[in-house]
Amino acid sequence: MRRLLAVAGFVLVVVGLVGTSPHVAGWLSPTSMPPQPVAASTYQPSDSPSSTTPTTTSPPKTPAIQPVVQPVASATPAWLSIPSIGIDESIAPMGLTSRGELEPPPGQTIWFDRSAKPGRPGVALIAGHVQWGSQPDNFWRLIDLPDGAPFSIRYSNGAVVKFKVASHKSELKTDVQGDQQVWGRSVTPVVVLVTCDKKSRLVNHHYLKNLLVFAKRA
Numbered sequence: 001m002r003r004l005l006a007v008a009g010f011v012l013v014v015v016g017l018v019g020t021s022p023h024v025a026g027w028l029s030p031t032s033m034p035p036q037p038v039a040a041s042t043y044q045p046s047d048s049p050s051s052t053t054p055t056t057t058s059p060p061k062t063p064a065i066q067p068v069v070q071p072v073a074s075a076t077p078a079w080l081s082i083p084s085i086g087i088d089e090s091i092a093p094m095g096l097t098s099r100g101e102l103e104p105p106p107g108q109t110i111w112f113d114r115s116a117k118p119g120r121p122g123v124a125l126i127a128g129h130v131q132w133g134s135q136p137d138n139f140w141r142l143i144d145l146p147d148g149a150p151f152s153i154r155y156s157n158g159a160v161v162k163f164k165v166a167s168h169k170s171e172l173k174t175d176v177q178g179d180q181q182v183w184g185r186s187v188t189p190v191v192v193l194v195t196c197d198k199k200s201r202l203v204n205h206h207y208l209k210n211l212l213v214f215a216k217r218a
Contacts, residue, residue, distance in 0.1 A: 071159045077111045077118050079154040080126065085141040091126065091153070106132040109139070116189070118153045119161035119217055123182065123190045126153075130195040130211075139195035143211055150218060153191070162218040163191050169212045170197045176210050191215040 077091045094110040097103060104110040109128040116122025129137035149165045169181075176182060182192055193213040200209035 069157065069159045071117065071119065071155045071161070072157055075155040075157040075159060076113075077124075077126075077153050078156040080109055080151070081154070082145065082149070082151040084149045084151075085145050087138065087141070087151075089138060104128055107138055116186075118163070118191050119189050121187055121189055123184065123186050123192060125182065125192050125194065127194045130198050130207075139193070140198075142193060142195050142213060143198060145193075145213055151215070163215040164218040165213060166216045167214045169214070170200060170209050171212060172208060173210050176212070179212075181214065182212065189217045 076093045079089070080091050081088050089109055091109050091111050092105075093113045094104065095113050104127055106129060109126060111118070112125040112127065115125040118124040118126070128139040128142075130139050130142070131137045145165055145168075147165050147167060150162060151165070152160050152162045154160045171179065176194075182194070191214075193215070195211050196207040197209040197211040198207060200207045202208075
């Protein structure tokens with residue numbers, strides 16, 4: 001089951017209704033790449049003896065604080081974990097086909113590589129199928145994800161970015177094409193998980209609406 005979603009001259013294929021859609025002006029601007037990793041703190045107490053309290057041994061040193069792994073410019077989203085609905089699977093960065101389409105393979109969650117990187121300012125788009133043919137696919141239970149639920153995205157360099165679900169929306173696919181919450185700019189990090197709304201009306205075996213789950217960095 002597939003759908004075509006035209007956005008600023010491009011077509012996004014995720015799941016559902018196939019049809020001709022109007023082009024929408026104003027593709028989101030490219031976002032800056034993540035910063036380089038922050039160096040570890042190397043604070044250690046002095047092992048010099050006090051001038052007023054002589055001692056023959058040095059006090060034990062406090063271990064250096066371990067660095068927090070952060071995404072680097074070359075790192076890409078690699079793994080999605082949503083414990084509350086049993087999602088624990090890989091993410092594949094994906095661009096456009098020769099037809100100007102973004103088409104997730106069955107059983108594969110994708111990050112649209114023209115959107116922001118998750119955790120960086122901007123809107124990051126993570127998409128997957130709700131079902132393929134008559135079988136449930138990887139985002140089958142996305143509709144059960146409650147507001148406030150935590151999830152994480154792991155990068156290819158091991159960095160983990162945590163998010164919290166902020167809101168849900170069910171929207172006609174034709175309206176999603178012009179939805180600036182999905183395709184517009186954001187000065188804060190936003191992740192949008194998108195699939196078909198399996199509770200929406202079926203027309204010729206295709207859902208008419210998308211389910212959009214919006215999340216902010218935790």
